[in-house]
Amino acid sequence: MVIHLISGPRNISTALMYSFAQRGDMKVMDEPFYAFYLILTGLEHPGKDEILKTLEPDPKKVFTQIKSLEQKHGNVFIKNMGHHLQGFDYSSIVLFQNVFLIRDPGQMLLSYAKVREQPTLNDIGLKQQAELFAWLQAEGQQPIVLDGNELRKNPSVILEKLCEQLGLPFTKAMLSWPAGPRAEDGCWAPYWYTQVHQSTNFMPPEPDTTSLPNYLLHTYEEALPYYTTLKNYALKA
Template sequence: MYSFAQRLDVKVMDEPFYAYYLIYSQLEHPGKEEILKTLEPDPVKVFGQIQEQEQTFNNVFVKNMGHHLQGFDYSPIKHYQNVFLIRDPGQMLLSYAKVREEPTLNDIGLKQQAELFTWLQAEGQNPLVLDGNELRKNPEHVLQQLCDGLGLPFNQAMLNWPAGPRAEDGCWAPFWYAKVHQSTKFMAPDTDSSPLPNSLRATYEAALPYYTTLKQYALLA
């Protein structure tokens, strides 16, 4: 999201279906009360908000979570260009557990991503897939491939951004975006080989097949 936000021809939106997801799932997330006050909870109206942005900007980049798309008719996404950002599930779980303890398979969204990917393929799409580690190995090369796939000219501005928050950040940013607020570019892939705690092993094993399925389609560094 921060990368695409550097483009003058793109408007970014941060997880616009989050309020609906919290109501639907009844989960307790950090900042839930503020999220419900801030975001539109009706997914039909959220799609309308996206369309409003499309009338002003050439391109709208919607950063979304796969597991936010459940319990309503999300079929309008088949009319968009869809990009799936994936990450090694062990890395995801270690990161997520810093904010919410003992994350489940549904929390990290890989299963839903794989299901959405398969559904979009059946609808005739060939969605693009970014693996976080491949992207961080060679950001320029991978972003060039991504832009080619989206029919956009690559822009060098996508490689850097100013440190700190953005106006488009969701109100949950203080809980989740500390590292990205410290960053100014894509950093090298994580080299931490710390073993997963036993409490996360079962979730990791459940998530791995979905990650493996999507990874075979990922753009390579």
């Protein structure tokens, strides 16, 4: 089975990857389409040169890698970004167990802007997530939706519900992990994973966003309808 997490950035997706990595029956992959995304968009991201040197840039070959891991390990957890799925034929994800991870766009934008200034709607992936969700529904699939804040409110309840829907036994090992970098980390970890490397479990959610800098308001207002649509499907704690 391939569990395909379709997330946005700054949304505990790495923590969830670490959670699944604690299972003895799971192999994890960190953002395998990142190199192709950077080539396609021409964007400058921290660590771009190393990403392009170390990650496979051909999406077809990435799908072959995923299939090989599934054959070898049985279960594979892929941490992916919604906006990385563009510019190539990604239709084979319909064969995966697709899980969408969302976060309040105000919280996401505040966190993202600490690493890359002036984030746009395309940077945070909510629009692409909503479009992918609708496409998968049209293909006859009902993907699972997780809200990061709900997961952080009660990790054991949400993870147990998630595992049940995936047909996996829940294990308490998923609730914690060792602090520090991990072998599964992408080479971009030094720029993005500082906070999660200090964690050993899912931390309680932050307070609701009450105010944003003016330069983030337009993107927030663009993103909010997509978040609201997906949140209607999210598992509740």
